[in-house]
Amino acid sequence: MPEVLEFDAVVVGAGPAGASAALALARAGRSVVLVERGPFPGSKNVYGGVVYGRVLDEIVPNWWEEVPVERWVVRRSTMMMTGTQSLSIDYRTDAWGAAPYNGMTTLRCHFDAWLAGKATDAGARLVTSTVAAGLVRDGAGRVVGVRTDRDGAELHAPVVVACDGVNSFLAKEAGLLPRAEASHHTLGVKEVLDLPPGAINERFAVQDHEGVDIEILGCTRGVPGGGFLYTNATSVSIGVVLSLPELAASGIRPEEFVADLKAHPSIAPLLRGSTLREYAAHLIPEGGYDTMPALAADGLLIAGDAGAMTLAAGIWLEGVNFAIGSGYAAGRAADRALTAGDCSAKGLASYRADLEGQFVLADHKRLRKAPALVLSDRVQQRYPGLVCDLVEGMFTVTNPAPKAGGLKVTRRAAARHGVSLLQLATDTLRGLRIFG
Amino acid sequence: MSAAPAGRGPWDGISFAERMATVDFRVGARAHIAVDADVCRSCTTKACVSACPANLFAPTSDGGILFNYEECFECGTCYMVCDSEGAITWTYPDGGHGVVFHHG
Numbered sequence: 001m002p003e004v005l006e007f008d009a010v011v012v013g014a015g016p017a018g019a020s021a022a023l024a025l026a027r028a029g030r031s032v033v034l035v036e037r038g039p040f041p042g043s044k045n046v047y048g049g050v051v052y053g054r055v056l057d058e059i060v061p062n063w064w065e066e067v068p069v070e071r072w073v074v075r076r077s078t079m080m081m082t083g084t085q086s087l088s089i090d091y092r093t094d095a096w097g098a099a100p101y102n103g104m105t106t107l108r109c110h111f112d113a114w115l116a117g118k119a120t121d122a123g124a125r126l127v128t129s130t131v132a133a134g135l136v137r138d139g140a141g142r143v144v145g146v147r148t149d150r151d152g153a154e155l156h157a158p159v160v161v162a163c164d165g166v167n168s169f170l171a172k173e174a175g176l177l178p179r180a181e182a183s184h185h186t187l188g189v190k191e192v193l194d195l196p197p198g199a200i201n202e203r204f205a206v207q208d209h210e211g212v213d214i215e216i217l218g219c220t221r222g223v224p225g226g227g228f229l230y231t232n233a234t235s236v237s238i239g240v241v242l243s244l245p246e247l248a249a250s251g252i253r254p255e256e257f258v259a260d261l262k263a264h265p266s267i268a269p270l271l272r273g274s275t276l277r278e279y280a281a282h283l284i285p286e287g288g289y290d291t292m293p294a295l296a297a298d299g300l301l302i303a304g305d306a307g308a309m310t311l312a313a314g315i316w317l318e319g320v321n322f323a324i325g326s327g328y329a330a331g332r333a334a335d336r337a338l339t340a341g342d343c344s345a346k347g348l349a350s351y352r353a354d355l356e357g358q359f360v361l362a363d364h365k366r367l368r369k370a371p372a373l374v375l376s377d378r379v380q381q382r383y384p385g386l387v388c389d390l391v392e393g394m395f396t397v398t399n400p401a402p403k404a405g406g407l408k409v410t411r412r413a414a415a416r417h418g419v420s421l422l423q424l425a426t427d428t429l430r431g432l433r434i435f436g
Numbered sequence: 437m438s439a440a441p442a443g444r445g446p447w448d449g450i451s452f453a454e455r456m457a458t459v460d461f462r463v464g465a466r467a468h469i470a471v472d473a474d475v476c477r478s479c480t481t482k483a484c485v486s487a488c489p490a491n492l493f494a495p496t497s498d499g500g501i502l503f504n505y506e507e508c509f510e511c512g513t514c515y516m517v518c519d520s521e522g523a524i525t526w527t528y529p530d531g532g533h534g535v536v537f538h539h540g
Contacts, residue, residue: 128532133527187487259450
């Protein structure tokens with residue numbers, strides 16, 4: 001017989017969702033085990049690079065005094081580019097450089113380990129280098145634990161919180177997630193490049209501890225997706241996010257998109273002299289609200305990427321805060337269900353209600369149509385070039401020819417990119433409806 | 437611009453081998469990927485070959501697929517883009533093994 005260990009709750013995955021779930025349960029006085037397949041929390045995790053920390057206000061008071069931060073983001077830039085042009089909308093504010101801050105760049109092996117440390121400080125038991133290989137069910141089919149790859153040892157509990165990431169095999173086994181749905185996923189490919197802090201400060205116009213977040217559209221050769229460039233303390237993170245079906249159809253290798261972006265005339269000078277520290281890749285669940293699975297089954301809750309919680313809504317790209325928000329809510333819902341003695345799907349239903357009432361599902365619901373617009377052909381393939389040509393047309397002085405009016409320049413740029421003014425107006429309205 | 441052959445960089449002065457050499461892999465004894473060669477031989481797209489960010493899949497002369505599990509990011513792209521249900525069987529490596537990101 002394999003060894004069996006009993007707990008009030010089993011949490012799978014020590015990323016931000018799992019650590020938050022375990023923290024909530026441990027604080028409620030529950031015995032909770034946090035199972036992590038990597039050698040340490042964060043060792044399997046890759047993201048673009050920015051965490052929005054305000055979700056932590058009530059979970060870890062004054063979190064900014066202790067969180068392992070690389071730089072506080074005080075500049076946010078949205079860049080639209082073609083191979084030879086770029087247009088940036090760049091915003092900088094002092095407000096984001098002081099507590100409680102807005103975005104921070106941080107590396108996942110530091111951040112995830114810090115948050116998991118909060119859970120263990122509160123009494124959760126962290127078990128690393130252990131895969132939760134499958135669900136354990138009782139005779140009625142209810143989930144009552146997980147089977148591990150440690151000599152088949154089992155961890156039993158009335159409730160399991162699956163925070164096992166974008167590929168969540170536990171959610172798949174429970175029938176909550178489809179086996180493979182490429183169209184709901186993007187591939188993130190990232191390179192971390194070492195760069196001296198002085199060079200970062202000069203090139204990105206910031207001071208020590210201040211950072212920059214640049215989101216880029218039009219750098220993926222028509223494959224739906226985008227690019228990013230973030231400043232860390234002594235390195236920068238650069239990469240692309242690519243819709244899986246179109247990436248596969250393109251036949252272009254993922255790292256080639258990153259190399260393209262690094263070579264762009266607006267980007268290359270920022271990276272000159274840098275050296276590659278680490279190459280990485282990870283999937284992102286980008287389907288949004290309409291593709292989210294059911295979040296509870298008998299004895300089981302799912303949170304974070306396992307529940308497709310990443311918000312990929314074009315101008316807003318957030319994930320870790322959604323993982324923390326959903327994980328903490330899952331932990332609290334599991335605690336309530338344990339108190340009530342009912343860990344059935346019905347007994348755990350307060351989890352979804354809680355998420356609907358806070359940013360996690362409220363933001364997702366409000367922005368549910370954003371992924372389709374942001375990844376649409378016109379936004380991806382036509383608008384970056386159109387707006388670049390428009391601005392070029394406005395500011396290119398063509399003496400002795402007189403200036404063309406704004407409408408003429410717009411009409412010309414739209415025509416060159418095969419977009420009618422009606423389509424332009426329709427998409428503008430659509431964007432206002434979704435984001436407004 | 438046309439696609440360059442798989443893994444044939446460098447596009448930016450960094451070869452694919454140099455890229456992969458920056459990643460910490462703690463290779464386990466058990467292969468966590470299995471490929472059904474018969475299904476692969478009938479596959480016309482072989483999307484895994486170009487889409488895998490670690491370039492682990494290579495077409496063979498008889499139309500099959502040769503794969504390598506050691507330097508895997510464990511991202512899941514291969515089975516997600518695969519045309520045939522079940523052609524690629526993919527699980528996590530054993531606990532403590534596989535990729536270890538230090539700058540994720």
